[in-house]
Amino acid sequence: MARRLVAEGLGTALLLAIVIGSGIMGERLAGGTVAIALLGNTIATGAGLVVLITILGPLSGAHFNPAVTLMSAARRELDLPAALAYGVAQVLGAIVGVWVAHLMFGEAVLQISTKLRDGPAQAFSEGVATFGLVATILGAQRFRPQATPVLVGLYITAAYWFTASTSFANPAVTLARSLSDSFAGIAPASVPAFILAQLAGAAIATALGGWLFREARPA
Numbered sequence: 388m389a390r391r392l393v394a395e396g397l398g399t400a401l402l403l404a405i406v407i408g409s410g411i412m413g414e415r416l417a418g419g420t421v422a423i424a425l426l427g428n429t430i431a432t433g434a435g436l437v438v439l440i441t442i443l444g445p446l447s448g449a450h451f452n453p454a455v456t457l458m459s460a461a462r463r464e465l466d467l468p469a470a471l472a473y474g475v476a477q478v479l480g481a482i483v484g485v486w487v488a489h490l491m492f493g494e495a496v497l498q499i500s501t502k503l504r505d506g507p508a509q510a511f512s513e514g515v516a517t518f519g520l521v522a523t524i525l526g527a528q529r530f531r532p533q534a535t536p537v538l539v540g541l542y543i544t545a546a547y548w549f550t551a552s553t554s555f556a557n558p559a560v561t562l563a564r565s566l567s568d569s570f571a572g573i574a575p576a577s578v579p580a581f582i583l584a585q586l587a588g589a590a591i592a593t594a595l596g597g598w599l600f601r602e603a604r605p606a
Contacts (some may be wrong), residue, residue: 403484
């Protein structure tokens with residue numbers, strides 16, 4: 388369990404360092420063109436996910452996401468104490484990852500985001516993004532488990548662009564990004580709606596996926 392928790396904390400920390408760091412780098416190099424900054428942020432995040440899931444998946448399952456952990460607990464793949472421990476490791480790792488990114492770019496370590504991401508469309512987008520992420524994982528586990536890292540990375544890369552919220556799809560990521568007043572930040576006031584929508588999307592995907600992707604019983 389210790390190795391699993393370290394893998395979850397380390398993976399989530401590196402994920403947030405990638406998200407925040409590439410956002411800062413993209414904004415600095417884009418010359419004010421938001422689309423270019425977002426493209427850089429997207430490519431780095433998708434590529435980073437493929438690597439992190441590949442190397443840490445065999446240790447912990449590479450959830451890096453409380454919504455994915457809750458899905459695993461609901462499917463009885465993880466007991467409740469382990470799920471709670473995973474969640475704590477993910478949140479702490481995410482916060483550390485944000486601070487690491489700030490240090491790398493010479494920014495103040497302690498920040499609070501002022502970037503509001505409000506409105507029903509933003510929250511609904513997070514529900515859709517998280518639904519798609521969980522459905523992708525469940526489908527990959529059922530039909531092509533070895534392709535899970537690539538499929539998750541590709542899905543998040545796409546979801547950065549087809550959702551209005553740019554697809555946080557992760558409560559730990561959402562909370563940690565409120566601690567960065569940078570390109571990838573989110574104001575604390577916007578966090579609760581995002582997290583509620585993410586949990587709802589994950590719950591719907593878990594229920595639907597349990598039916599859609601279940602193995603057929605022999606006749």
